[in-house]
Amino acid sequence: MLRRLAPAATAVALLLTGCTTPGPGPDAPARNSAPVTDPAEDDLLKTAQLTLVTRCLARQGLALPTRTHSTEDPRLQSALFGTGPSELSLTLPTGATVTAHTDGCLADALHTLYGDQRRWFHAQVTVNNLRALAADRMKTDPAHRAAMARWTDCAATRPRGTLPDRVPPAVADRCAVQSGLMDVRARLEPAELARVRAERRDQLTTYQQLRTRALRRASALIGAQPAITIQPKGTEGT
Template sequence: MQRSAARRRTRLLGAVCATAAGVALTLSGCGRDTGPTGPGTPTAPVARLGYADDLRIADAEQRLVTRCMAEHGFRFWERRGPSLEESRPVGYVQDDVDWARAHGYGSRIMAKGDRARLRDPNPAYRDSLSASRRSAYDTALDGGRSAPVLSTREPGGGTVRKQSGGCTAEAERALYGDPLTWFRTDTTAGNLRPLYVGKLLHDPEFTRAVRDWSRCMGRAGHPFADPGAARRATRDHAAEQSTAEEARTFAAEVTVAVADARCARAVSLRAVGERREAHYLGRLPADLLRTLARYDRLRRDALTRAEKVVPARA
């Protein structure tokens, strides 16, 4: 899989994985957080970072790229992305009642992110440059067409490639060290769940807790089989809505999300899920667990460096 220059720029300019837009069929919500965060996690010699830490690392990467681009004679606007509260991950299990009451499942946060991407001044600035300056801009940002290509294997098979150069690579190097080591570690850590998530979703203890959640939701007037079905139901509306229609659909989303969170708390769905996730995670091959531990250490080191670059989000 070869990533294009446009895709690399989108990755750099986009929000970090821990945004509410990154809803995934996972327990902890963020696609790059590769395991449970509860006690007893078998592969966590270093404390796992939270979404606020992820956001700070992403902000630091943006700041480093901005500085680097300025040194090359180009403007670059940092993408700050959602606020700290809005960046809270929305996982398969969402049990924060207050957050659900304010944001539902995060549809308005996702829409806000989409609007911010459309207003991003960086593509317009690039397009305003002459052909030669656009080429120089691309080279400065990510190495352009001549950038080195990094390659690694995914845990489940398949090869992933990424061009790595320019200010993007410099920012990653400043935060994570060797870009190839980080790319290989990040790719492996970010693709572990397919190796066990099927087993988790069919685990007797977890499915029993989901059935308890479903019965709770039925009593609340929301007959859904699982949290995924509840969330999908709130998206069943026209893509284009009037202001009044959007307000009604958001109110319905909040109602379901609050009930979801309350029932998840009532049956301890997150605790059960995290415990069973730790069980299956701990049975992955030893080499993958070593890579996961390395991933945690690299991110912890990146946070230490990021703290010298940007302040924490308020």
């Protein structure tokens, strides 16, 4: 049975998944575009990653901290995420570049689970950013451009003391509704997302295949030993 991760372990596990959340803005996707997955399977993969990373750190005389801020230790950072230039890099059609290391305990865990870290990196980054690509393409639509202009005018009237290049999330959301941008996105996104999914069907297939492989490996790994649980100081296990 998988045990619920304690808060510190959960924070580390979220780092290990490599997920990102877009900041507030007129075209920030509300969610990523990865296929809908079973939460129990997601938990299994996170627990397996945590188990593998913990083993890897132990071989170096290190351990995951019981407090999130302790991950700032340079030696632990290097052991977790690797050192030197990033060996993996993918520039998305939107212009953003995502990088990752092939050394470090996280990379070792991903290679063990998915069998090919490089293929998983390219597939996961591509799939998780399909919605961002669809949002970028919607910008050429006349209705979207008009709504975007209204959004910009709305967002220009933000609270005093706000940085010029920062739009508070509450303002961004309010302006998205008032400008009609939210409705335009809701109308345009399904067709645009379907197109980008079709164009990248091979990467979607690779994503599913490698995830299935990782689930089998994670099930065998976790089934062979008790799940690792990290508890903050002063708490009792559940």
